[in-house]
Amino acid sequence: MAEPVLDPPFGAALDRLAARDPALIPIIEAAGPLPERPGRAGFAGLASVVVSQLVSRRSAEAIWQRLVDETGTLDAVRFIALAKGHGPRLGLTAAKADCLSKLAEAILNGKLDLEAVGRLPADQAISALTALKGIGPWTAEVHLLFNAGHPDIFPSGDLALRIAVGRALGIGDRPAAALVSAIARRWSPDRSVAARLFWAFYGRHLAPAADTLP
Numbered sequence: 001m002a003e004p005v006l007d008p009p010f011g012a013a014l015d016r017l018a019a020r021d022p023a024l025i026p027i028i029e030a031a032g033p034l035p036e037r038p039g040r041a042g043f044a045g046l047a048s049v050v051v052s053q054l055v056s057r058r059s060a061e062a063i064w065q066r067l068v069d070e071t072g073t074l075d076a077v078r079f080i081a082l083a084k085g086h087g088p089r090l091g092l093t094a095a096k097a098d099c100l101s102k103l104a105e106a107i108l109n110g111k112l113d114l115e116a117v118g119r120l121p122a123d124q125a126i127s128a129l130t131a132l133k134g135i136g137p138w139t140a141e142v143h144l145l146f147n148a149g150h151p152d153i154f155p156s157g158d159l160a161l162r163i164a165v166g167r168a169l170g171i172g173d174r175p176a177a178a179l180v181s182a183i184a185r186r187w188s189p190d191r192s193v194a195a196r197l198f199w200a201f202y203g204r205h206l207a208p209a210a211d212t213l214p
Helices: 010-022 020-032 044-053 056-072 074-084 094-108 122-130 137-147 159-169 177-187 191-205
Strands: none
Touching: 010 177, 010 191, 020 044, 020 137, 020 159, 020 191, 044 056, 044 074, 044 137, 056 074, 056 094, 074 094, 122 137, 159 177, 177 191
């Protein structure tokens, strides 16, 4: 896995963002410290994001723990050996089990190098991952941001980010993903820290008690 290129605790990137877009200054102050989140390398990293699609954080953690309990250390080889016929028992839908099997096969046959993908420009990296059936833009972006340490990713389709950007910038409760994506371009090449900033703002000021973040 490539070394993350973000700079925890993100101070330098936040300074650059504030200088580039002064509208972020009060949001930085309101969000408080940005939490760090350790990523997972390789197959396990992307697999964990696939598992979390369309389920609560608690459910995703339970499914993930079953996978780890069954394999010890989850990687492409162990998943293929485990997955045949066992998806439902592990809590995986058929679609997710199929996606993870195809991901494991692509890694093992050399068609997908996750480390190399993580070093590509954002658009190319997202395209490389979404070429695999079952991996959509949100999954690709969250993986690149948290697991690959890509510095310039903003998952504009994420509902919490849309709400946070809309409320913080006064552009509505749930602005369209396309609008959020267009706004986020002004924060390049530090969009990943901007995403962490708005998630932190959402978590501190807007999230319902039972809400979850990626």
